[in-house]
Amino acid sequence: MATTTCQVVGFLLSLLGLAGCIAATGMDMWSTQDLYDNPVTAVFQYEGLWRSCVRQSSGLTECRPYFTILGLPARLQAVRALMIVGIVLGVISLLVSIFALKCIRIGSMEDSIKANMTLTSGVMFIISGLCAITGVSVFANMLVTNFWMSNASMYTSVGGMVQTVQTRYTFGAALFVGWVAGGLTLIGGVVMCIACRGMAPQETNYKAVSYHASGHSVAYKPGGFKASTGFGSNTKTKKIYDGGAHTEEEVQSQPSKYNYV
Numbered sequence: 001m002a003t004t005t006c007q008v009v010g011f012l013l014s015l016l017g018l019a020g021c022i023a024a025t026g027m028d029m030w031s032t033q034d035l036y037d038n039p040v041t042a043v044f045q046y047e048g049l050w051r052s053c054v055r056q057s058s059g060l061t062e063c064r065p066y067f068t069i070l071g072l073p074a075r076l077q078a079v080r081a082l083m084i085v086g087i088v089l090g091v092i093s094l095l096v097s098i099f100a101l102k103c104i105r106i107g108s109m110e111d112s113i114k115a116n117m118t119l120t121s122g123v124m125f126i127i128s129g130l131c132a133i134t135g136v137s138v139f140a141n142m143l144v145t146n147f148w149m150s151n152a153s154m155y156t157s158v159g160g161m162v163q164t165v166q167t168r169y170t171f172g173a174a175l176f177v178g179w180v181a182g183g184l185t186l187i188g189g190v191v192m193c194i195a196c197r198g199m200a201p202q203e204t205n206y207k208a209v210s211y212h213a214s215g216h217s218v219a220y221k222p223g224g225f226k227a228s229t230g231f232g233s234n235t236k237t238k239k240i241y242d243g244g245a246h247t248e249e250e251v252q253s254q255p256s257k258y259n260y261v
Helices: 002-026 074-100 111-153 173-199 248-253
Strands: 031-033 043-047 051-056 061-065 155-158 161-164 169-171 238-241 244-247
Touching (some): 002 111, 002 173
Antiparallel strands (some): 051 061, 155 161
16 A cells, blocks of 8 residues: 555656646746846846747737747757656656556556556656756756846946846746756656555565475385495395395296296
8 A cells, every 4th residue: 555655646746747847848937037126117028948028018918939949049959958858758757657557457467567667657757857957957057147247247337327238137937837847756756766666576485395206116025135235246136026036146046937958
């Protein structure tokens, strides 16, 4: 029961994390305009992985997709690739983990096969979570770098007054969703790997006793036997004939009915 509960908990955490990764990838608020120096503005800008949007004070929002690929920064393309790879791995591991659930019986599937499938899906969930966390972290690092670089050049002193000449961007809601979703996927994969240990059948060692049946029946006949030790040339070997045990000399001395003169 504990193994089944652990497996189901890991599956639900991974499923929730995968849904969060998909939602974060499709969100537009990866970077939002910093309103620290200009809290009242008629235009609010925010950008995502796939398009940039502008929201006016009247409530009208206009979004423009990125129509170019080569013109985008290399880090942005790397973040796209990491998020897509994480989602693809998560979907594949989700399908594998559904068939690996111990509470679901499919034909005559053994527990060892389900344990291997659970371990495989858990490892894939871990990789998926790491891809999501890495992608979000790379984008956040890009924002921090651009923020401080623009901070050094965006303020100019004109007559003792400071005015903004460049738009700065800060963390958006999608970054936090991506971090939480990646963490949930990672934790779910670890829990499923732990559940795999309880699903694998334990090998037991039994002390087997082999019984050998006698191949030929031994007929016990009256008469003494003298065991041959194999030492000395005077030792007489015994041979069994019909009617008793005799030495070779006794057999030769006794006349046989087949001896004809």
